[in-house]
Amino acid sequence: MLPCTGRIDESLLLKAFENGADGVMVIGCLEGDCHYVSGNIRARARVKRVYGILDTIRIGPDRIRMFNLSAGEGSKFAEYTNEFVEQIRKLGPSPINVVRAKQGSAVTREEAT
Amino acid sequence: MKSGSNLEKVLAAGHFSVTAECGPPRGADPDIVRKKAALVKGNVDACNVTDNQTSVVRMSSLAGCMLIKEQGIEPLIQMVVRDRNRIALQSDLLGASALGVRNLLCLSGDHQKFGDDPQAKNVFDIDSMQLIHLAKTMRDEGIFPSGDKLEGAPKFFIGCAVNPFADPFEIRVPRFKMKADAGADFVQTQCIYNMEKFKKYLELAKRENLHERVKILAGVTPLKSAGMAKFMRRMVAGIDIPDEVVDRIAAEPKEKQAAKGIEMCIEQIQELKEMEGIAGVHVMAIEWEEKLEEIIGGAGLLPRPLVQ
Amino acid sequence: MITGTPKPIDEILEMIEPYDNIIVAGCHGCVTVCRVGGEKEVQVLSSTLRLAREAAGRPLTIKEVSLERQCDPEYVEQMRPYVGDFDAVVSIACGAGIQFLAEKFSATPLLPGINTGFLGVTERQGEWSERCQGCGDCVLHLTGGICPVTRCAKSLFHGPCGGSVNGICEVGKDTACGWQLIIDRLKKLGQMENYTKLKPYKGWDSSRDGGPRRIIREDMI
Numbered sequence: 001m002l003p004c005t006g007r008i009d010e011s012l013l014l015k016a017f018e019n020g021a022d023g024v025m026v027i028g029c030l031e032g033d034c035h036y037v038s039g040n041i042r043a044r045a046r047v048k049r050v051y052g053i054l055d056t057i058r059i060g061p062d063r064i065r066m067f068n069l070s071a072g073e074g075s076k077f078a079e080y081t082n083e084f085v086e087q088i089r090k091l092g093p094s095p096i097n098v099v100r101a102k103q104g105s106a107v108t109r110e111e112a113t
Numbered sequence: 114m115k116s117g118s119n120l121e122k123v124l125a126a127g128h129f130s131v132t133a134e135c136g137p138p139r140g141a142d143p144d145i146v147r148k149k150a151a152l153v154k155g156n157v158d159a160c161n162v163t164d165n166q167t168s169v170v171r172m173s174s175l176a177g178c179m180l181i182k183e184q185g186i187e188p189l190i191q192m193v194v195r196d197r198n199r200i201a202l203q204s205d206l207l208g209a210s211a212l213g214v215r216n217l218l219c220l221s222g223d224h225q226k227f228g229d230d231p232q233a234k235n236v237f238d239i240d241s242m243q244l245i246h247l248a249k250t251m252r253d254e255g256i257f258p259s260g261d262k263l264e265g266a267p268k269f270f271i272g273c274a275v276n277p278f279a280d281p282f283e284i285r286v287p288r289f290k291m292k293a294d295a296g297a298d299f300v301q302t303q304c305i306y307n308m309e310k311f312k313k314y315l316e317l318a319k320r321e322n323l324h325e326r327v328k329i330l331a332g333v334t335p336l337k338s339a340g341m342a343k344f345m346r347r348m349v350a351g352i353d354i355p356d357e358v359v360d361r362i363a364a365e366p367k368e369k370q371a372a373k374g375i376e377m378c379i380e381q382i383q384e385l386k387e388m389e390g391i392a393g394v395h396v397m398a399i400e401w402e403e404k405l406e407e408i409i410g411g412a413g414l415l416p417r418p419l420v421q
Numbered sequence: 422m423i424t425g426t427p428k429p430i431d432e433i434l435e436m437i438e439p440y441d442n443i444i445v446a447g448c449h450g451c452v453t454v455c456r457v458g459g460e461k462e463v464q465v466l467s468s469t470l471r472l473a474r475e476a477a478g479r480p481l482t483i484k485e486v487s488l489e490r491q492c493d494p495e496y497v498e499q500m501r502p503y504v505g506d507f508d509a510v511v512s513i514a515c516g517a518g519i520q521f522l523a524e525k526f527s528a529t530p531l532l533p534g535i536n537t538g539f540l541g542v543t544e545r546q547g548e549w550s551e552r553c554q555g556c557g558d559c560v561l562h563l564t565g566g567i568c569p570v571t572r573c574a575k576s577l578f579h580g581p582c583g584g585s586v587n588g589i590c591e592v593g594k595d596t597a598c599g600w601q602l603i604i605d606r607l608k609k610l611g612q613m614e615n616y617t618k619l620k621p622y623k624g625w626d627s628s629r630d631g632g633p634r635r636i637i638r639e640d641m642i
Contacts, residue, residue, distance in 0.1 A: 009461060014468030053465070056430045057473035095476035195575070199622065221582045224574055226592050235575065239622045242579035246619070258622065276583035284581075284604055287617050291579060295619055303583060350591040351583040 005029075005066075006039020013050045013064065020097060023088035025081065026066040033070065040068060059095055063088065115252065115298060116270040118215030119187040120159040122420040124299065124328045129386055130393030131414050132189060132301065132330060133405055134161035135181060137172035143180050146172070150184035152402040156409045157186070158417055159216050161301075161395070164191040168228025175205065178214050189272070190214045193222025198238035199247065203257060206248055210267030217269040218301065219244040242295050245273055249296030271296055276303035277314035278353035286317040293327045300327050301395040304334040306342075306354040308384065315390055324390030331385045334397045335408060336374035339363035375408055382412035422451035423515040424538035424549045425458065433466075433511060434473055436532045440508035441479070445470070445534070446500070446522065447487040448514035455549055457535050458513035460487040466513060466534060491518025497525050504529055557627030557634065563615045565606030570623075572599025578620045 002008060005028035016024045026047050028040035047066040055061040065087075067080050093101070114121060123130045133153055138145040153160050162177035178188035190209050192202065206217070221241045225233045239247065248271050250258055255266040273292040277285055289300065305311045311331070318324060336342050339362045346354045358377070365373045378396075385391050394412075398405055409415055437443055445467045452458025467483045474481040484507065489496045491514035504510065504526045512519040513534040523531035539551040554571045561568060570576045574592045580600030584591025588601040607613050625631070 009465075011461060011464035011468055014465060014472065017472055018468055053430070053469050057469060057476065059472060059476060096472060099475055099478050221575055221577065224584065224592050226574075237575045237577065238625065240575070240577040240579050241582075242619065243622050247622075274583070279581065279583045280585050280587055280598075281581075281601060281604060284616065288579070291617060291619060350586050 004034065004036045004039040005043035006034070006036050008043050008046060010046050010050050010053070013047065014053065017054070017059065017063070017094060017096060020094075020100070021063075022091070022094045022097060023063045023065075023084060025084050026064070027077070027080075028066065028068050030068050030070050060091060062091060063094060116215045116268045118159065118270045119420070120189065120216050121270040121298070123158045123418055124392055126418070126420045128158075128418045128420070129391075129414065130158045130328075130330065131156065131409055131417065132159050132161060132393065132395045133157045133402070133409075134163060134395070134397050135177065135402065136163045136166060136400070137174065137177035139169070139171055141172065146177055146180040147184060149402050150181040150186055152405060153181070154184060154186050155417065156405045156415065157396075158393075159187040159189045161189045161191055161218060164193045164220070164222070165196065165228070166191075167223050168195070168225045168230070168233075170229050175209055175212070175214070178209065179212060182213060187216065188214050189216035189218060191218045191220060192244065193220045194237055194239055194241055194244055195222030195225065195235050198236050199258070202239070202244060202247065203251070206251060206267050206269070207263075210269060211265075215268060215270060216272065217248055218272040218274065219248065219297075220274055241273065242291055245271055245292055245295040245297050253296075270298050272299045272301060273297040274303065275300050276351045277305070277311055278303060278307060279351040282310075282314075285314060286321060286323070289318055289323055289327075290321050293323055297327050299330060299392070301330045302332040303351060304332045304397055305381070305385075306352070306358050308381070309355075310353060312388075315388065319390050324392075328392040329390060330393040330395045331391050332395045332397060333378055333381055333385070334399060335378035335401065335404060336362055336370075337401065338367070338370045338374070339365075375404060375411070378408050379411040382408070382414070386412070386414075422454050422541065422543075423517070424455045424541045424551075425452055425515060425535040426538060427457055427462070427466075427513075427535055428533065430469055430473065433470065433532070433534055437470065437474075437481070437509065437511065440481075440530075442482045442506075442508050444484045444486055444500070444504065444507045444510040446491065446510055446512045446514070447485075448489075448491045448512075448518050449487060450490045450492070450514070450518075452514055452518075452535065455543070458515070462513055463487055466511070470511075488514075491515075492521055494521075494525070497521055500526070554628070556623075556625070557631075558624060560620075563618075563620075564603045565610055565612065565615075567599060567603045567606055569599060569603060572597070572602060574599075578623060 005026055013024055026043060028043050031040060034040045044066050050064055051061045065084060069077055135149050135153060160181055162174045164174040165171055174190050178190050182188050219241045225231060225235050247258055248269055251267050252269055255263050275289045339359060342354050342359045345352050362370050362373050382394050385394055396408060445463050447458050447460055447463035463485045467485050471481055509530040509532055511532045511534045512522055516537040519531055519533050540553040541549045541551045544550050551571055556570050569578055573580050574590050581598050585598040585601055588598055590596040590598045607616055
């Protein structure tokens with residue numbers, strides 16, 4: 001359980017990819033509306049750094065994205081999610097999963113957990 | 114006489130002296146130096162040979178000095194502390210003196226960032242102030258700074274540079290005084306365009322009696338065009354070219370700007386000649402040596418005096 | 422503190438190319454404070470290397486470690502029981518820490534994961550700047566608390582040179598003229614007499630030029 005996107009750091013996001021995620025959505029509160037003052041702003045900066053890392057190791061920066069929503073915006077949440085899932089579908093499985101599939105071990109790697 | 118150099122003699126005899134400068138080539142061709150020397154000869158009391166100015170690699174200053182000396186010009190060796198530690202500096206001072214170079218200009222040197230090799234390691238073991246002190250110690254006490262006795266002391270008329278236009282202005286004269294205290298016999302200033310500011314500087318220097326202790330040679334550089342003035346103003350740190358100077362040359366049509374630049378330079382030298390405390394001029398006609406005779410002659414400073 | 426910057430991932434990947442089983446070792450000292458070599462950075466670098474290697478079809482096993490300090494023998498020794506089980510160690514401590522590990526574990530290749538910078542201060546989050554070159558002969562009492570060796574691009578002892586304009590050094594518009602800073606401070610302190618004194622040639626033998634330095638304090642041995 002994370003109380004705030006401000007608790008997310010880069011390694012947590014990278015772990016998601018190690019655990020087999022093809023894409024990661026980070027959804028924080030609306031900017032200016034953080035219960036912890038600036039947690040979502042910090043999260044945005046961290047997502048941006050991970051974006052850079054994924055780009056350098058050629059996993060593709062488009063597999064991670066940050067969204068801002070309030071708790072009352074259920075339909076928007078669905079809309080964003082559909083849009084992002086569609087984007088990831090177009091990109092296909094992450095290079096990690098491609099390799100794992102070839103080796104017949106698409107399961108989570110032990111040391112990444 | 115401290116060095117017996119022609120420049121020292123001319124100044125000691127009370128003449129208004131003239132020096133110029135000669136940048137060695139970006140290569141090993143000695144004829145380039147000889148050609149420049151032919152344009153300088155007869156117009157000056159001594160000629161500076163620059164030491165890898167703006168950190169751009171060139172033929173060494175000492176080699177350039179020897180080449181112009183062969184042509185009958187008295188050399189003035191420039192030495193920067195950027196590229197050599199105190200061991201190399203002492204060694205080169207001894208070598209230059211042994212080869213008959215009698216005038217020395219002690220400089221820091223532009224940062225290597227501006228040259229061919231911005232990744233070079235700089236030295237700055239001692240600074241220019243300490244190089245003056247080093248040369249004076251060797252000349253006057255006949256010893257190395259380590260205390261050991263020299264087998265023959267080097268003989269130099271020791272010079273330094275000052276920039277009256279760099280910041281902060283208030284320490285410019287105290288810093289000049291430090292150079293005098295360190296042992297400078299003469300000074301060549303950064304090129305002057307802002308005469309008002311220079312006069313203010315000179316007044317302060319005179320108040321400290323520096324003009325009595327150190328021969329002041331005022332630096333001038335003729336402008337080739339309004340474009341050059343604007344470029345220097347923008348690109349060269351510590352150059353102060355007032356609007357009225359730029360406007361005056363810019364008012365001329367392009368083809369007449371060079372002539373105007375020379376006319377302005379001559380006027381400036383004549384004004385400097387009349388100023389108390391100014392012992393001479395240092396004419397830096399950068400890659401324009403062919404105009405030296407016209408400028409120096411135009412200012413009424415030819416022929417150069419022969420002093421025994 | 423000692424500062425540093427991460428090495429490019431591609432450079433580290435090239436270094437670890439021959440290995441399949443490595444340690445990534447961080448340090449809780451200076452490099453944690455300047456966010457280049459602490460526990461978090463160990464995690465991020467390890468994940469990154471694992472992902473890159475797995476995507477390339479050559480999975481990598483990493484043991485993630487963070488020592489209290491890589492520059493003190495008692496902490497370094499903590500690695501001894503297991504270091505021999507690995508092909509190599511990527512250390513993201515400063516150069517001193519990396520070398521100390523190399524010295525202690527002579528059979529294991531030690532690879533630098535950061536470029537060590539300088540002795541500096543935190544200007545703000547994400548910005549550090551140099552203050553000290555450790556020259557071994559401090560003159561800050563004479564120069565208004567501002568170091569001419571470090572802050573002047575030419576390490577002049579009688580600055581500023583002619584390249585100082587409006588308080589800015591000729592090497593770049595983001596670099597303050599060290600001597601302008603010294604003069605401003607001396608004026609404020611009423612110590613301008615320190616400026617006009619001719620200073621002796623600096624002895625660089627107490628600096629790096631004298632070879633690797635040692636401090637031996639008999640009273641502490």
